[in-house]
Amino acid sequence: MRYILACLLLSFVCYGAEPSAFERQSGATKKDLSSLQGTAQSLLNLTTQIQQQQETLKQSQEGLMSLYESQHQKLQSTIAQSTTNTQEIENLKSEIAALKTLLEQQSTQIATLDSKMQELHTLTIKTQENILQELEKLSAQSTKGAQKQESKQSQKPQFDxxxxxxxxxxxxxxxxxxxxxxxxxxxxxxxxxxxxxxxxxxxxxxxxxxxxxxxxxxxxxxxxxxxxxxxxxxxxxxxxxxxxxxxxxxxxxxxxxxxxxxxxxxxxxxxxxxxxxxx
Missing domain, CATH: 1.25.40.10 (Tetratricopeptide repeat domain)
Structure with a gap:
């Protein structure tokens, strides 16, 4: 008989214990917090992408500036060497004007990216503040739950x-x-x-x-x-x-x-x- 009951005890042990009600959290609050954290991560990823684009544009701008300066020096040199080659001078002027326009366009794009970066930074801060608020709510709920549990325990009936x-x-x-x-x-x-x-x-x-x-x-x-x-x-x-x-x-x-x-x-x-x- 003792062997049989020992087997039963093992069967009981295999039967998993369930988590207590006090350990459970509000499903809706957890979902909201998870959504906010996902939004914050998406904003950080987008910020990184924009920073990469901005760096690429700056590098391209530096290359164009170098080319602009080189062409400008070439123009000055050509003018100094010969004033008869008018067509070459006009071509160089056209190239320099085109480069200048492209530089201005890239400067505009960089300014736009800066503006977007600032907006994303503001939105990220706001999202982080929302996450902190949700964490504070969870903490308050846990404290309230603990207080209720303590109150229930203190109200246990007492007997002789x-x-x-x-x-x-x-x-x-x-x-x-x-x-x-x-x-x-x-x-x-x-x-x-x-x-x-x-x-x-x-x-x-x-x-x-x-x-x-x-x-x-x-x-x-x-x-x-x-x-x-x-x-x-x-x-x-x-x-x-x-x-x-x-x-x-x-x-x-x-x-x-x-x-x-x-x-x-x-x-x-x-x-x-x-x-x-x-x-």
Whole structure:
């Protein structure tokens, strides 16, 4: 029997734990923040492209200026050497005028790029400010959530420790009457105060099972078996664990727990139920 229950514990361990509700963030806020960060990155990429274009234009302008100066010197030299070659002089003048026009056009383009760079810089700063604002909102939400959690914890009901047996019996009656919240409050308090921990943990699993919170029920059942596998409630625990796995459509574990129940407690009424379920 101990071997079978050890196998069950391993099966429980393989069953992954879920993240707590406190660790979750607002999906909409995260999406907004991701969108803002994507926009900022796009702006930075565009700024880099414009800077590259501007550098290329400046290099081209430097080349044209050098050519302009060379042609201008050639013109002066030609004029000095001969005043009769009028056609050559006119051609050089035309080339120099064309170069001057091209330089002026490139200067205009560079000025336009400078203006765009300034606009992008302003927009990037604004986007970064929006990201910071969203981060501040997330931080405020986390702080508010922590405060709420602390407030809930401080509002836990308190009971007389000397009356733990009576409280335990009262909680079981409340479960029968379907007063699950009141029963859970008592069982949690008993568990926190180390009263009959394996069985109180089992009953916390029962409350979750009856409320169809199958993941939570499996978690409590696993914890109960880890503390002790000797309780009279073990057949019920195995049967309800199987039904929890069926509830979350894990049929492999469902069948495994039915078989374990039949093998470990063949004479129990729960084993009889398990056989009917298997048929």
């Amino acid at each position: 420790k000397s009356k733990s047996p009576e409280l335990f019996a009262q909680a079981k009656e409340l479960i029968k009457k379907k007063h699950y919240k009141s029963a859970k409050d008592i069982m949690l308090w008993l568990k926190d105060n180390k009263y009959n921990t394996p069985e109180t943990t089992f009953y916390l699993g029962e409350i979750a099972y009856l409320q169809k919170d199958y993941h939570l029920a499996i978690k409590y059942y696993k914890a109960s078996v880890a503390l002790s596998d000797k309780g009279a409630y073990m057949p019920t625990l195995l049967l309800h664990t199987a039904l929890c796995f069926k509830g979350i459509k894990d049929m492999a574990n469902y069948n495994s727990f039915l078989e374990a129940l039949i093998a470990a407690y063949p004479q129990s009424k729960e084993a009889a139920q398990a056989k009917e379920l298997k048929q």
